[in-house]
Amino acid sequence: MLxxxxxxxxxxSLLALSCFVTEHQAESFxxxxxxxxxxxxxxxxxxLAEGTLTNEDGMKTxxxxxxxxxxxxxxxxxxxxxFKITKIL
Amino acid sequence: MRQIEGFDLQFDFxxxxxxxxxxxxxxxxxSHYVSSKGDDYLFYWVDRDDTDNRWLVFRVNLAxxxxxxxxxxxxRELVANxxxxxLYSVDVxxxxxxxxxxxxxxxxxxxxxxxxxxxxxxxxxIPTVDANExxxxxLTIPYKERSRLEELLLKIGFPISALKxxxxxxxxx
Numbered sequence: 085m086l087x088x089x090x091x092x093x094x095x096x097s098l099l100a101l102s103c104f105v106t107e108h109q110a111e112s113f114x115x116x117x118x119x120x121x122x123x124x125x126x127x128x129x130x131x132l133a134e135g136t137l138t139n140e141d142g143m144k145t146x147x148x149x150x151x152x153x154x155x156x157x158x159x160x161x162x163x164x165x166x167f168k169i170t171k172i173l
Numbered sequence: 174m175r176q177i178e179g180f181d182l183q184f185d186f187x188x189x190x191x192x193x194x195x196x197x198x199x200x201x202x203x204s205h206y207v208s209s210k211g212d213d214y215l216f217y218w219v220d221r222d223d224t225d226n227r228w229l230v231f232r233v234n235l236a237x238x239x240x241x242x243x244x245x246x247x248x249r250e251l252v253a254n255x256x257x258x259x260l261y262s263v264d265v266x267x268x269x270x271x272x273x274x275x276x277x278x279x280x281x282x283x284x285x286x287x288x289x290x291x292x293x294x295x296x297x298x299i300p301t302v303d304a305n306e307x308x309x310x311x312l313t314i315p316y317k318e319r320s321r322l323e324e325l326l327l328k329i330g331f332p333i334s335a336l337k338x339x340x341x342x343x344x345x346x
Contacts, residue, residue: 102199113198116295120248121202122285123220128199148297152198 100154101163103144107134107170109151114173135167174222175283177262179275184261186230186271189214194299195242203248205238205298213238217252219286225264229277229286231255241294248292253279 104110110132117124137144142157157163188209195215196203204216213235220227234256240246252260260282264273 097197098200113295117196117198117202119289119292120196121218121288124202126221127202127218150297 096156097154100145100156103137103153103155105147105151105153107132111171111173113150113152130173131169132171132173133167134170135163141166174220174225174227174264177227177275177277177283177286178281179262179277182274182276184263184274186263191301193301195294196296197299215251217248225266225273227262227264229260229262229282231260232257242298244293244295247290248288248294249290252282252287255279 104113114124114130114132117128121127137155140158141161141163142155144156145154147153189206192205192207194201194204201216202218206214206216208214213233214230215233215238217229217231218226219229229252231252232255233251237246237251241248241251258278260277260279262273262275262277263271265271
């Protein structure tokens with residue numbers, strides 16, 4: 085990232101909230117991630133939370149083919165009110 | 174973070190250029206870099222604590238990297254069989270300072286630092302800005318097609334790193 089920062093072209097993805105469109109897509113991605121990185125749980129946790137995002141919550145990037153997108157919350161957005169942990173992966 | 178068995182040494186990573194994040198989720202987990210000599214390296218995330226992230230860095234044959242992207246090799250096979258026969262372990266702190274560099278044998282890696290036997294690639298490469306700038310054949314030829322080109326070049330004895338330098342220099346004009 086420093087390479088990009090030094091050139092004034094840093095990527096903001098690190099600041100976004102990673103989301104998947106469906107529960108199945110999130111579980112599938114996590115399963116593949118754990119196969120490649122056994123300690124991934126230390127970095128990103130192991131809880132799956134589910135909820136509905138609206139236009140009032142923030143802005144999202146377009147979805148990739150695996151259903152992943154980045155979500156940028158607005159300042160007053162509180163996802164604790166609408167997202168609940170549904171599963172420990 | 175756990176102690177890892179290896180030889181302490183100094184290694185300068187400053188000449189490395191990132192070509193792509195091969196696995197990314199809220200930050201990179203596996204990244205493809207090219208050294209100043211044109212060699213391909215993988216940075217493989219394995220561990221972290223409050224202050225540092227630990228990466229295993231190892232040189233990789235581009236054809237094998239292509240096979241991994243093409244789901245013909247597993248990540249475990251790449252990590253367990255690095256080109257040089259060893260890997261570097263490096264801790265990177267929150268200010269992106271590299272320290273605690275060790276030379277590590279694959280056989281010395283703890284089991285949780287090794288991918289699963291069926292760790293086939295199931296992600297999408299994210300090329301970096303620098304890769305576009307370098308204009309190497311890394312990106313001008315899509316990942317899945319490069320292995321065939323490299324295999325052809327290897328068969329006729331063409332030095333791959335020389336090709337990268339020629340293309341990079343050409344891009345500078």
